Amino acid sequence: MQYNKLFTPFKIGSMEIKNRIVFSPIGINVSNIDGTISNCEIDYYEERARGGAGMIIMGAQFISQDIANGSLSGILEHTYVIPQLTTVCEVVQRYGTKIVAQLCCGTGRDAFPNIHGEPPMSASPIPSTFNPKVNCRPMSYDDIQNVMERFAFSAKLVKDAGFDAIEIHGHTGDLIDQFMSPIWNKREDEYGGTDEKRARFPREIIRSIRNAVGLDMPILFRISLDHRFEGGRTVEDSMHLIKLLEEAGIDAIDIDAGSNGAIDYVSPSAYLGDACMEYLCEPARRSVKIPILNSGNHTPETAVRLIESGNTDFAMFGRPLIADPEMPNKLMNGKGEDVRPCIRCNDCLGRVAIRQTKLNCSVNPQVCNEVRFQIKPAKAQKNVVVIGAGPAGLEAARVASIEGHKVTLFEKEKVIGGQLAAVATPAFKSQLRGLIDWYDIQLKKLGVDVQLGREVSADDEILASCDKIIVGTGAVPDYMSIRGIDGSNVINIIEAHKNKKLLKGENIVICGGGLSGCDMALELSTEGGKKVTIVEMADVIAKDAIFVNSASLIPMLAKAGVKTYTNSKVTSIDNQGVYLQRDDGTSELIKADNVVTAFGMRKNNKLAEEIKAKYHIKTRIVGDCEKVGKVGTAVHMGFFAALSLE
Structure with missing residues (x-):
């Protein structure tokens, strides 16, 4: 496909952006506790600028410490933060990329009680998200004026630091959005009651920033045009609102869907498919004349289509540019096959929201460690044997070869990918299939000797003669001692993925409601036309899924007619079906x-242990045969094994 349209310049106000690819604002949780951004953060943004993005919108920075909430972000309250901000501006601008500071005045009703205490501040005395028994404290006129003053100070600060533009964070149901939305704004004063009055708070913010920075610095506004929950703001509701924002003086509008009441659209999962928020662009284009930016599971192909349609001016990529910061340059130089795909697993968000650690990526272990985890030429070439072409083995082989080692990769199957090759069959796992294809292309380009259909034993001569051994033989389906489990009508999930012709009947029962079982149920019901039932011992299904993903998956299963039995144990199986006990x-x-x-899966580590016993000094075990985990766990283990080769 031709991507030329993505590499045409376009203006926002007086600012010209070199291409139509924008790096979306994403909180990465690495700023320093005093509100300054860290060197790690600077390296992270520099890498995306070096990779060719036309514009970078940094993750939200808060206008004051007392309203900062959630991940570790920059605080724009003191001038001592300016030097580090200047550094990030200059390292980004070095590559001709524009950099935008996103300003945020907090989460309002969505504030975490452990950070803010109670009650949080909002437009109205509405229930707090995390403790509905406590009503928010409605902002007073003085509170609102204080916010305006802080926006003005923060805006002047980022202008002094050298930013090219400012974006106002007005989406996902946070404080500004709470003022703009009737479901949250119950005020009867000049800030509530009509569209115009509900828009007064953001319009005053726009004017406050404009007065602080002057006419030349562009102001963008990020807004969800479709909250996607009952009672939330609809696309139709939002059209008048964005006209009011345009009249207030914004230079561009950054549109998406979702809110904290529809979290699956805030960081859209694989289940939502490509370009899942493209539908917002046409009505927005009819309503405003300013440039439009759009995000939501874009691929390079959907971005070209969207730009060519004229309904938007910039395509936004968040997680894809985390997975591969060099995507723009690769596309521009005709090397689209080298773009490492984002698999939309949302583990990046999971690390921040669940583990409260810094952002990383399942398929790109260098994220937020761009300097520390550089792949450098080896001091001396080694003969490296990698056993197993699952994600751990593939990544180990790739990195070791880039370092300059001679790599031989053995795989007993006739295809690479391990479990990924088996389970990446449904449409919503197209990105996983893309990852396997990407590894295939990279290993061929690097000259890795890939030997498929070749089983290795601990006694093979090549293991004795090589310098290093990396073993990634993966995992196999776990087995439970249940009467009838060996019946002819019973098949494990891996074999079911490999050969769906074995599922000849209409009624399918899946024993096990973890993520893999649920994904199988969704595939069989929506793409295979089967009537599917899930039986799960726990009290919920998909317990191992990240909350953002399950927010899409669970409703989709229900819509597809999948029946679920939780708190239920399979006692036996026969040709009639499955017997369960609640x-x-x-x-x-x-x-x-x-x-x-x-x-579930269990380690397939017999060969690994045999090799380790014989060659313990030069052997490293990676992936599921060391610890059963997710794709990202395996990729990281393979990366680290190769990076540690001396």
Whole structure:
């Protein structure tokens, strides 16, 4: 495909951006506790500028410490933060990339009680998100004026630091959005009651910033045009609102969908498909004349289509530019096949929101460690043997070869990818298939000797003669001792993915409601036309899924008619179906033509342990055969094994 349209310049106000690719604002949780941004953060943004993005919008920075909430972000309250901000501006601008500071006045009702205490501040005395028994404190006129003063100070500060533009964070149901939305704004004063009055708070913010920075510095506004929950603001509701924002003087509008009440659209999962927020662009284009930016699971192909349609002017890429910061340059130089795909797993968000650590990426272990984890030429070439072409082995082989080592990769199957090759069959896993294809291309370009259909034993001569051994033989489906589990109508989930022709009947019962079982159920019901039932011992299904992903997955399963039995144990299986016993002691037969077992995976480490016992000094075990985990766990282990070669 031709990507030329993505590499045409376009203006926002007086600012010309060299291309149509914008790096979306994403909180990365690495700023310093005093509100300055860290060197790690600077390296992270520099890498995306070096990779060719036309414009970078930094993750939200707060206008004051007392309203900062959530991840570690910059605080724009003191002038001592300017030097580090100047550094990030200059390292980005070095590559002709524009850099935008996103200003935020907090989360309002969504504030975490452990950070803010209670009650949080909002437009109205509405229930707090995390403790609905506590009503928010409605902002007074003095509170509002204080926010305006702080926006003005922060705006002048980022202008002095050298930023090219400012974006106002007005989406995802945070404080500004709470003023703009009737479901949250119940005020009866000049800030509530009509569209115009609800828009007064953001319009005053726009004027406050404009007075502080002058006419030449562009101001962007990020807004969700479709909250996607009952009672939230709809696309139709938002059209008048964005006209009011345009009249107030914004230079561009950054549009998406979702809110904290529809979290799956805030960081859209694989289940939502490509360009899942493109539908917002046409109505927005009819409503405003200013440039439009759009995000939401874009691929280079959907970005070209969208720009060519004329309904938007910039395509925004967040996680894809985390996965591969060099994507723009690769596309521009005709090397699209070298773009490492984002698999939309949302582990990047999970690290920040769940583990409260810094952002990283399943397929790019160098994220937020761009300097520390540089791949450098080896001091001396080694003969490296990698056993197993799953994600851990593929990454180990790739990195070791880049370092200059001679790499031989053995895989007993006739295809690479390991479990990924088996399970990446549904449409919503297209990015996983893309990752396998990417590894195939990279290993061929690097000259890695890939030997498929070749099993290795601990006694093979090549292991004795090589310098280093990396073993990644993966995992196999776990097995439970259940009467009838060896029946002809029973198949494990990996084999079911490999050969769906074995699932001849209409009624399928999946034993095990973890993420893999749920994904299989969604695929069989939506793409295979099967009637699917999930039986799960725990109290919920998809317990191992990141909350953003399950927010899409669970409703989709329900819509597809998938039945679920939780708190239920499979006691036996026969040709009639699956017998289960509930926690309350009752039992039931779920009729099934075919039964799929999805009891998780266990380490396939017999060969690994044999090799390690014989060559313990030069052997490293990686991936699921060391610790069963996610794709990202395996990729990181393979990366580290290769990076540590001396």
